[in-house]
Amino acid sequence: MPSQFVHRPARAGLLISICALGLLSAGGWHRIHGQSKSSNSGMTGFTPSETQHEVSAEAELRRLASSAQIGKYHRYLTAEPHPAGSKRNNELAQWVAQQWKDQGLEDVVIHEYDVLNSYPREISLEMVKPKNYKALLKEGPYDVDPDTKNPQVSGSYFGYSASGDVTAPLVYAHSGNPEDYDLLRQKGITVKGKIVLVRYSNPYSYRGFKALTAEREGAAGILIYSDPAEDGYKQGKVFPEGPWGPETHIQRGAITYDFLEPGDPLTPGWASVPDAKRIPASEAKSLPKIMGLPLSWHDARPLLENIGGPEAPESWQGGLPFKYHLGGGSEEVHLKIAMQTPIEPYYVVEARIEGSEFPDQWIILGNHRDAWVYGGVDPSSGTASMLELTRDLGDMLKRHIRPRRTLVFCDWDGEEYALTGSTEWGEQFADNLKAKAVAYLNVDSSASGPNFHGTPVASLAPLLVDTSKSLPAPSGVTLYQEWQRSRQKDSGTPEAPPDSELADTRIGSGSDHTVFLNFLGIPTMGLQFDGPYGVYHSMYDDYYWTNHFGDPGYRYHTLMTELWGSVAMRLANADVLPYDFAFYADDIRQFVQELDRNSQVSSHLDLALLYKRIDEFQTQGTKLKAEIQTLMDANRPIAGSKQINDALMQVERNWCNPDGIPGRPWFKHTLYAARYTYAHLELPGLTEAAEAGNWTEAEMQKQILEKELQKNTELLRRTRDELQAAQK
Numbered sequence: 001m002p003s004q005f006v007h008r009p010a011r012a013g014l015l016i017s018i019c020a021l022g023l024l025s026a027g028g029w030h031r032i033h034g035q036s037k038s039s040n041s042g043m044t045g046f047t048p049s050e051t052q053h054e055v056s057a058e059a060e061l062r063r064l065a066s067s068a069q070i071g072k073y074h075r076y077l078t079a080e081p082h083p084a085g086s087k088r089n090n091e092l093a094q095w096v097a098q099q100w101k102d103q104g105l106e107d108v109v110i111h112e113y114d115v116l117n118s119y120p121r122e123i124s125l126e127m128v129k130p131k132n133y134k135a136l137l138k139e140g141p142y143d144v145d146p147d148t149k150n151p152q153v154s155g156s157y158f159g160y161s162a163s164g165d166v167t168a169p170l171v172y173a174h175s176g177n178p179e180d181y182d183l184l185r186q187k188g189i190t191v192k193g194k195i196v197l198v199r200y201s202n203p204y205s206y207r208g209f210k211a212l213t214a215e216r217e218g219a220a221g222i223l224i225y226s227d228p229a230e231d232g233y234k235q236g237k238v239f240p241e242g243p244w245g246p247e248t249h250i251q252r253g254a255i256t257y258d259f260l261e262p263g264d265p266l267t268p269g270w271a272s273v274p275d276a277k278r279i280p281a282s283e284a285k286s287l288p289k290i291m292g293l294p295l296s297w298h299d300a301r302p303l304l305e306n307i308g309g310p311e312a313p314e315s316w317q318g319g320l321p322f323k324y325h326l327g328g329g330s331e332e333v334h335l336k337i338a339m340q341t342p343i344e345p346y347y348v349v350e351a352r353i354e355g356s357e358f359p360d361q362w363i364i365l366g367n368h369r370d371a372w373v374y375g376g377v378d379p380s381s382g383t384a385s386m387l388e389l390t391r392d393l394g395d396m397l398k399r400h401i402r403p404r405r406t407l408v409f410c411d412w413d414g415e416e417y418a419l420t421g422s423t424e425w426g427e428q429f430a431d432n433l434k435a436k437a438v439a440y441l442n443v444d445s446s447a448s449g450p451n452f453h454g455t456p457v458a459s460l461a462p463l464l465v466d467t468s469k470s471l472p473a474p475s476g477v478t479l480y481q482e483w484q485r486s487r488q489k490d491s492g493t494p495e496a497p498p499d500s501e502l503a504d505t506r507i508g509s510g511s512d513h514t515v516f517l518n519f520l521g522i523p524t525m526g527l528q529f530d531g532p533y534g535v536y537h538s539m540y541d542d543y544y545w546t547n548h549f550g551d552p553g554y555r556y557h558t559l560m561t562e563l564w565g566s567v568a569m570r571l572a573n574a575d576v577l578p579y580d581f582a583f584y585a586d587d588i589r590q591f592v593q594e595l596d597r598n599s600q601v602s603s604h605l606d607l608a609l610l611y612k613r614i615d616e617f618q619t620q621g622t623k624l625k626a627e628i629q630t631l632m633d634a635n636r637p638i639a640g641s642k643q644i645n646d647a648l649m650q651v652e653r654n655w656c657n658p659d660g661i662p663g664r665p666w667f668k669h670t671l672y673a674a675r676y677t678y679a680h681l682e683l684p685g686l687t688e689a690a691e692a693g694n695w696t697e698a699e700m701q702k703q704i705l706e707k708e709l710q711k712n713t714e715l716l717r718r719t720r721d722e723l724q725a726a727q728k
């Protein structure tokens with residue numbers, strides 16, 4: 001689902017890492033405080049001799065990874081439109097399952113979830129005053145790209161829009177954020193019973209939040225259009241000459257309120273297996289009650305040109321060559337939306353490579369299959385990278401190169417609607433996952449350009465940085481060096497950021513990692529290469545776009561296969577799971593400091609104990625790491641590592657509060673959640689209480705964090721004791 005995410009500013013430089021550049025350098029995550037480990041002894045969590053095995057297994061993966069094969073997978077996946085619930089998408093589920101069987105993967109299974117689907121029966125939009133204009137609601141064809149002429153391509157619609165038929169005044173409400181409506185009110189313009197015209201935002205803000213905000217304002221409908229200032233000609237050349245969105249491109253999408261409760265709207269918190277109980281749609285918190293429709297600027301232009309009333313403020317003006325006005329005059333539109341909402345099957349395909357030594361410790365890799373149209377980038381780039389990874393690992397398996405832990409591969413369905421397939425699967429297998437999952441590695445769009453973005457939970461950030469050092473990138477340097485350059489460009493700083501700042505450990509929502517992190521407490525990592533990409537969720541996000549702009553030659557798709565596989569293999573083969581809890585503690589401390597700065601928490605609450613608990617957790621994390629490293633350096637595999645690792649896997653689970661965060665009980669994680677815009681939100685319970693000035697609730701949320709930290713400090717202390725005992 002997501003494409004254009006805000007990347008946080010560089011973290012304050014608490015840590016400095018001085019790693020040797022170059023291929024295959026491992027280890028070396030130095031700290032300026034606490035104990036540092038000796039470097040270059042081996043990969044984190046591996047003895048030197050195990051490191052040699054791992055290095056050759058990863059080299060074998062790189063040898064096998066074929067960009068030509070990825071191109072073939074990609075052509076097949078993008079041949080026809082395949083939204084969730086469509087015949088083609090269901091056929092692709094069968095096809096993926098067959099690929100995995102042919103590749104030699106194990107336990108290939110297709111899970112069926114019967115969920116509320118949503119697609120259009122009849123949609124029309126017409127301006128009736130002061131001028132008549134009937135909206136096209138279609139995207140235009142181009143001769144150079146035959147896929148743009150396929151009659152199967154849908155017109156404009158939003159998944160889970162309400163149905164209705166209304167003629168009402170039209171108001172321009174900028175990005176449709178709450179402060180935009182405040183400004184309209186100041187100008188004497190209300191939107192109650194009216195239709196609001198808003199635009200997509202840059203930086204990205206989830207369209208469902210715009211819908212909820214308009215619904216709360218009492219609007220009768222919301223039209224969301226793509227302004228050329230955001231993703232069209234103001235940014236650069238447009239399709240088919242360039243990567244940006246052309247005049248008729250439409251950003252489809254769902255407007256589900258999945259920031260309240262993701263997954264099938266009728267089975268919140270439990271799996272929508274065929275015989276599941278369902279709530280009535282009227283009780284579903286995640287279903288919008290407002291009509292919504294996305295527009296191209298081709299269709300928005302006649303509306304905007306004919307909206308009268310006061311001139312919109314300068315910051316509300318857009319890329320079209322005239323002044324935008326707010327409305328409040330006599331302009332009127334007729335919006336008719338008739339949606340069909342049957343219960344229909346979605347299919348999640350799952351396959352495994354069972355671990356040779358620890359089959360009950362799972363590394364899960366997932367990518368969604370459903371696309372709004374062809375999904376050239378979103379998600380077929382990711383699916384193609386995944387199919388190549390499984391082909392390569394299947395090949396290695398035939399030559400008896402098997403990981404020590406189990407790899408689980410998931411091809412999700414209905415991600416675009418409400419993160420549906422992954423959520424239902426996570427809810428169905430919750431107990432097993434809480435006991436067995438080491439990590440979930442998510443890719444959604446693998447490559448729309450060369451700029452790497454990694455979004456791991458903090459405990460996995462050092463692993464990602466280390467792995468990036470071992471991978472050659474298309475430009476001839478390492479992925480690590482490319483990553484440094486692109487982060488440096490993002491932040492506009494004169495020097496490359498230190499290793500501790502490369503990964504973006506602020507994790508919002510908007511993709512299939514959500515159920516793993518926020519509901520189950522499983523460490524997650526998101527991986528993506530991006531670039532200029534103005535065709536998100538439109539028909540033009542297709543094979544042609546990928547081959548001309550996004551990733552000609554599939555070089556970054558291939559690098560994704562190598563990266564995703566290498567991270568998975570390190571997690572699968574390490575003697576001790578390479579979580580870094582001392583690093584995690586740094587992040588948590590920084591979250592508290594930032595919140596205190598932004599919401600003046602310390603003038604209302606005493607934060608001393610919270611900081612003390614963070615310090616204690618960090619101390620134990622540092623000691624444990626040093627202990628493990630000493631054993632690894634001495635080339636001593638850890639006795640009883642199954643138990644040790646089972647314990648370490650529980651740290652992330654322990655950040656979860658069974659009651660969830662206030663007001664959103666499905667979201668259990670107390671360090672990470674997402675705002676309604678999908679933007680990252682750290683310490684969600686404490687932050688939202690502090691922002692609301694509810695200091696009683698904030699105090700309670702702070703105490704929850706203190707207890708969790710204490711529990712995890714104890715867990716690490718106990719684990720270290722067991723480790724020492726086991727070595728005697």
Ligand SMILES: [Zn+2]
Nearest residue numbers: 001002378444
């Ligand atoms: Zn996606």
